[in-house]
Amino acid sequence: MKKILLGNEAIVQGALEAGVEFVSAYPGTPSSEIGNIFGDIAKKHGVYFEFSPNEKTALEASIGASYSGLKCLVSMKHFGVNVASDALLPFAYTGTKGPTVVVVADDPSCWSSGQTEQNSRYFAHMGHIPVLEPSDAQEAKDYVKLGFQISEKFKVPVIVRITTRVAHQRMPVSIGAVKKANPKAKFVKDVKKFVTMPPRVLEMKDELLKKIEDIKRFYEDSSASIEKGKGSIGIITSGISYLYIKEVLNKLNISIPVLKLGFFYPLPEKKIKSFIKPLKKVLIVEELEGVLEKEVNVLAKEVNPKLKVQGKDLLPVSREFNVDIVGLAIGKFANKNYKLAKTTSIDLPKRFPRLCPECPYWFVFSAVKEIAPKGTIFGGGIGCYMLAGFPPHEIQDYLLCMGSSVGVAHGIKKAVGDKQKLITFMGDSSFFHAGIPAIINTVFNKSNPLIIIMDNRITAMTGHQPNPGMGKTGMWEDTTDLKIENIVKACGVKNVKVIDPQNINELKATIKDFINKKEVSVIVAKRICALWARRMKRRNK
Amino acid sequence: MGKENEAKKQMKNFNILIAGTGGQGLITLLQIVSEAAMIEGYDIKTAELHGLSQRGGSINTHIRLGKKVYSPLISSGAADLVISLENLEALRAAPFVSPKTKFLINCYSLPFVGTISEKEIDKKMNKLIKGKKYIISASEICKKELGKEVLSGVYLVSYASFKKILPIKPNSISKAIKKVIPKKYLDMNLKAFKLAQRDSK
Numbered sequence: 001m002k003k004i005l006l007g008n009e010a011i012v013q014g015a016l017e018a019g020v021e022f023v024s025a026y027p028g029t030p031s032s033e034i035g036n037i038f039g040d041i042a043k044k045h046g047v048y049f050e051f052s053p054n055e056k057t058a059l060e061a062s063i064g065a066s067y068s069g070l071k072c073l074v075s076m077k078h079f080g081v082n083v084a085s086d087a088l089l090p091f092a093y094t095g096t097k098g099p100t101v102v103v104v105a106d107d108p109s110c111w112s113s114g115q116t117e118q119n120s121r122y123f124a125h126m127g128h129i130p131v132l133e134p135s136d137a138q139e140a141k142d143y144v145k146l147g148f149q150i151s152e153k154f155k156v157p158v159i160v161r162i163t164t165r166v167a168h169q170r171m172p173v174s175i176g177a178v179k180k181a182n183p184k185a186k187f188v189k190d191v192k193k194f195v196t197m198p199p200r201v202l203e204m205k206d207e208l209l210k211k212i213e214d215i216k217r218f219y220e221d222s223s224a225s226i227e228k229g230k231g232s233i234g235i236i237t238s239g240i241s242y243l244y245i246k247e248v249l250n251k252l253n254i255s256i257p258v259l260k261l262g263f264f265y266p267l268p269e270k271k272i273k274s275f276i277k278p279l280k281k282v283l284i285v286e287e288l289e290g291v292l293e294k295e296v297n298v299l300a301k302e303v304n305p306k307l308k309v310q311g312k313d314l315l316p317v318s319r320e321f322n323v324d325i326v327g328l329a330i331g332k333f334a335n336k337n338y339k340l341a342k343t344t345s346i347d348l349p350k351r352f353p354r355l356c357p358e359c360p361y362w363f364v365f366s367a368v369k370e371i372a373p374k375g376t377i378f379g380g381g382i383g384c385y386m387l388a389g390f391p392p393h394e395i396q397d398y399l400l401c402m403g404s405s406v407g408v409a410h411g412i413k414k415a416v417g418d419k420q421k422l423i424t425f426m427g428d429s430s431f432f433h434a435g436i437p438a439i440i441n442t443v444f445n446k447s448n449p450l451i452i453i454m455d456n457r458i459t460a461m462t463g464h465q466p467n468p469g470m471g472k473t474g475m476w477e478d479t480t481d482l483k484i485e486n487i488v489k490a491c492g493v494k495n496v497k498v499i500d501p502q503n504i505n506e507l508k509a510t511i512k513d514f515i516n517k518k519e520v521s522v523i524v525a526k527r528i529c530a531l532w533a534r535r536m537k538r539r540n541k
Numbered sequence: 542m543g544k545e546n547e548a549k550k551q552m553k554n555f556n557i558l559i560a561g562t563g564g565q566g567l568i569t570l571l572q573i574v575s576e577a578a579m580i581e582g583y584d585i586k587t588a589e590l591h592g593l594s595q596r597g598g599s600i601n602t603h604i605r606l607g608k609k610v611y612s613p614l615i616s617s618g619a620a621d622l623v624i625s626l627e628n629l630e631a632l633r634a635a636p637f638v639s640p641k642t643k644f645l646i647n648c649y650s651l652p653f654v655g656t657i658s659e660k661e662i663d664k665k666m667n668k669l670i671k672g673k674k675y676i677i678s679a680s681e682i683c684k685k686e687l688g689k690e691v692l693s694g695v696y697l698v699s700y701a702s703f704k705k706i707l708p709i710k711p712n713s714i715s716k717a718i719k720k721v722i723p724k725k726y727l728d729m730n731l732k733a734f735k736l737a738q739r740d741s742k
Contacts, residue, residue, distance in 0.1 A: 004575050004585065029591050111590050136586070136613075169613040170575055170587040243586075246611040323616040341618025344669050346635040349655040351562065353598035387596065391654055463591065 002172040007162060008033035010137040010173050011103055014144030015073045016045060019179030021098070022065035023049045024058040025474075026433070027462035028077030029112035030167040031105035035075060036463060039474045046181040051465050051474035054402070054433040055080030059087050059102065066098040066157075067194060068185040071148065075103040078118040079401060083434070089127040090196045091157055093204040095211070097193075099151035099158075101144055106163045108287045108320035114386055115401050117318055119288040120161055124265035128208050130215055131159045131264040133239040137171045143262065150218070154211045161264065163287065165240045165320065212266050219268040226275060229255040233334060234275060236296060237285040238264055244326040245285055251327065252336050267295055273303045283333045284311035287321050352390040360456055360527035361385055363501035364425075365393045368452070371511045372423055377412060379424025381405035384461045384529075385454045388425060395423075403434025409449035410442045421515050422449040429459040429467045431484055436491065442520040443492035450514045451522045453484055456529040464532050488522045495521030502527060554607030555708055556615045558634050561626030561694075562651055563597045569721060570624075570694045571602045576717035577702075577709045578606040588613040599633055606708075622706055624697055626679075627651050632665050640671035643706050647693050649680040675704070682740070683733055692733040695722075699737035711738065 005013060011034055015023070023042065025035035035051055042049035048065075052058035055076040062072035076084060081104050088102070104120045107113040124131040132147055134140040140162060147158040196204060237245055238261040245258060259275045261267070276282050276296065284293040293311035300307040314329040315321070324340055331338030355361050365388055368378075372395075380386055380396035381404065389396035398408060409424040426435050431453055442449060459465040466472040471481030485498050495517050499507050507525065514521035528536075557574060561567050568589050575585050583606040590600060603615045618639040625631030625646045634642075650659070657665075666674075677700060679693035695718065701707035702714045715734055722730045 002579075004572075004579055032591065164590070165588060165613055168589050168591060170571070170589075171585055171610075171613075172579055243611040243613070247616070250611075322614045323612050327616075341616070341639055343618045343636050343638060346632045346665050346669055348629065348632055348665075349653075349657060351597075351599045351630075351653050351656075353563065353596035354653075356564075356597065384596070461596075 001175050003175050004170050005137050005141070005173040006033060007137040007140045007167045007169045009037060010141040011075070011144050011160070011162075012037045013173070013175065014141035015101070016178040017141070017176045018145045018148040019071055019181055020047060020073045020148075021070040021181045021183040022062060022072045023047060023074070024052050024061040024072070025075040026052055026055045026058045026080055027459055027465040028080055028105070029462055030107055030162075030164040031075045031077045031080075031103060032462040032465070034103060035465060035474065039465070039476065042475055045178065046183070048183070049474050051467070053468055055084040056087055059084040059091070062100055063087060063091050065185065066096045066100045068098070068187045070098040070183055070185050072098055072100040073103065073144075074100070076105070077113070078104060078106045078120045079113070079115050080104070081120050081123055082118075083402070085123065085127070088123070088129070088157070092127045092129050093196055093201065093208055094194055095155040095208070096151055096157055097155070099148045101147040101151060102157055102159045103144070104159050104161050105167050106161065106288075108163055111164055114382060114399055117288065119291070121264055121291055124159065128212050129157060129159055130212070130266065131161050132262055133161050133264045134166055134262070135239050135242040135260070136166065137169055138173045139262070140166055141173055150215065153218070154215050156208070156211055156215070161239075163240055163320070216266040216268065219263045219266065220270050222263070222268070226271075227258045227260070229257040231256055232278070232280040233282065234259065234279045235283045235285055235330070236261065236272065236275070236292065238262070238292065239287065241285045241287060241321055241326060244321055244323045245330070247323045248327040248330050248338070251323075252330070252334070252338060254334060254336060256334060261292075264292070269299055272296060272299055276300055276307055277303045279304065279307060281308035281310060281333070283314065283330065284309065285315065285321075285326055285329070286311065289317055353387060354390065355384065355387055356530055358530035359384070360501045360525065360530070361387070361454060363504055363507065364452060364454060364525045365395060367501070367504055367507045367511060368423055369393065369395055371508050372515070373421055376421040376423055376515075379405040379409045379422065379449070381426050381430050383427035383430055383454070384456070385425045385427055402430050403438050405430070406435055406438035406442065406449065406451055409451070410438065410445065410447045413447035413449050414445070423511070423515065424449050424451055426451060426453050428453065428455040428457065428469045428484060432468045432482070436487065439488060439493065439520070439522070440491045446519070448518055448520050450511065450517075451520065453488075453522060453524045455484055455524050455526040456532070457526070458529050458532045460529045460532065464529070464535070485524050488524070493520055493522050495519065496524070498524040498526050500527050501525045554605050554610055555622075556620050556637075557604040557622045557624065557707065558615060558620045558637050559602045559604070559624045559626070560630040560634050561600055562630060563600055565626045566691055566694050567600055567602050567626070570698055571604055572721045573695065573698060573714065573717045574604050574707070574709070576720050577713040578604070580713040580716055581709055584608060584610045586610040586613040599630055601633065622701065624701060626694055626697070628659070628662050629656065632662070632669060635669055638669060642670070643673045644670050645675045645677065645697055645701050645706065647680055647697060648676050648678040649693065673706070675706070677740070682736060686736055687729055687732055689729060692729060695730050696733040696737045699734040700741050703738050703741035
């Protein structure tokens with residue numbers, strides 16, 4: 001049976017077919033739907049699911065469950081791996097007990113990412129972590145299952161790396177039987193396996209390197225597909241680019257051998273060597289940095305030193321590909337005329353994303369804009385409140401990553417002192433994710449930004465996921481509702497006020513008062529997201 | 542039926558671009574068209590965006606159907622049909638438009654700071670659109686007859702099917718609507734479908 005599935009839905013289906021037992025995630029586009037779906041269906045399948053406060057705690061939750069023997073899936077967006085990497089790298093050393101797959105969603109072209117255009121494949125090399133790269137929704141499902149197999153067989157965590165156009169692509173996907181989860185967890189003490197203390201840690205590294213060699217051999221016999229074709233030139237690719245290549249070859253009506261790699265790390269080197277050996281030149285088609293290209297260059301030195309390896313000389317390092325970008329490159333490479341369609345260019349003003357009507361942030365931004373003295377510096381963070389940077393608000397002078405709106409505010413205030421005022425925004429989810437240590441730093445090391453915590457009672461931007469401040473878990477069970485203001489006070493902040501931003505006069509007066517304080521001050525602007533409020537109303541009807 | 546299906550599978554891919562702004566229900570439309578295409582035996586690939594790009598900004602979703610489809614994204618100039626839920630947003634399809642591209646546009650404006658005049662939009666439309674163009678007041682019709690502007694998307698997709706500018710039968714569209722739309726809202730969506738049938742005659 002086939003069903004049209006979104007790439008992320010296919011990942012959930014793959015995990016269920018593999019018999020996943022424990023799932024943890026922090027939401028982030030383009031990975032969010034994986035957690036959303038598990039939140040709704042986990043109970044029905046006997047699976048445990050949680051949204052954790054951040055990607056590191058999500059991964060650590062699954063590490064604990066894996067150590068206790070459960071089959072685990074963790075999902076996050078690319079920046080999430082940066083946060084989780086502190087746990088991810090040693091996890092590769094200890095290895096898994098219950099098989100564990102980590103889904104990482106990159107976002108070439110930064111469609112929904114305000115930080116960098118990160119290529120998470122580099123983590124494979126840094127951490128010696130196997131990486132599989134599906135190109136479509138069907139493969140996304142298949143590779144999650146394959147990932148569990150590899151993890152089970154070799155006792156290492158496996159990354160399934162997707163990109164926006166895989167995560168948010170729909171196609172008919174073959175549906176298999178769901179394996180009923182059968183969680184039988186027991187933590188069996190094994191100091192040699194779970195404690196990464198020297199000198200044992202170095203033995204662990206040796207063991208990991210050996211596992212990677214074994215996996216390499218496993219890959220050689222596995223399903224990375226070679227397509228037959230004529231000629232002395234060939235193409236090597238992986239991930240979404242493969243689909244564009246197929247379109248281009250059809251369009252140009254030419255046949256070039258293509259080696260499509262399902263595995264990015266470790267590379268099936270024998271397979272690549274035998275593919276490039278008879279060729280005069282090869283084109284490596286990969287989005288973002290040319291990692292594969294460098295690897296192929298090294299392998300070519302051994303088997304075919306005269307081989308011309310092309311890639312980033314014909315293809316861009318930044319922004320996602322499409323059929324035309326790949327077509328022009330293949331055209332040049334294969335000496336064929338790839339014709340771009342003639343199109344009419346229409347000059348249009350940009351329609352910026354904006355806050356929803358009735359969003360409580362309207363009140364906060366307008367109050368801040370009115371009250372902040374001229375020259376005030378505005379700190380921005382990740383979430384709906386990053387729209388502060390767009391018209392009509394335009395109050396965002398820096399933006400980096402989760403929690404940094406306060407972390408950087410501290411540094412600026414230490415540097416400039418009282419010569420410049422600073423107001424910085426932080427969402428409720430960012431607060432729990434990475435904001436608390438940054439707030440502690442303002443108290444500990446004595447700076448005085450005005451922090452406005454935009455508490456809209458939900459993680460809104462990524463599609464309304466529960467967070468620790470709202471009294472519901474990822475499976476929508478009741479839990480402790482952590483009060484942000486209590487945590488802020490416990491961090492040592494003395495000037496703290498909770499205000500409903502609709503009380504605009506109180507908000508303005510407090511901003512006026514707090515911005516002149518000698519110590520750090522925090523306003524918790526607390527009002528439920530308008531979209532979420534409407535949805536809750538409908539739900540309760 | 543069997544023969545017709547075979548003929549369909551032989552044709553080149555058909556590319557539909559749906560344009561609009563975040564919150565207009567584009568992803569639901571994409572689901573309806575894809576499910577309907579699957580009922581008719583097509584292979585399908587689609588592309589959509591979530592998250593930041595959804596917050597009221599401009600959105601394009603791509604639907605490609607045919608015997609075998611690889612890329613989820615439409616190539617430049619390769620759109621066969623553009624369905625736009627808003628006047629100005631239709632123009633943003635420009636990179637995917639050829640002189641053969643057909644347009645079905647909701648005569649409906651969601652103005653924003655810095656937008657251009659209706660006259661200016663018309664001028665640009667005349668410059669861009671050389672193929673067949675249908676401009677329908679779908680939002681107005683749906684608001685007047687069903688009390689809900691947001692049904693305009695389902696109305697337009699159904700209209701495209703009845704007018705045969707979308708190579709999917711109305712019967713498959715209505716089946717897909719029943720599959721995709723939650724029970725609670727099904728009735729009004731089927732009414733929008735019926736309205737499109739009436740108005741396409």
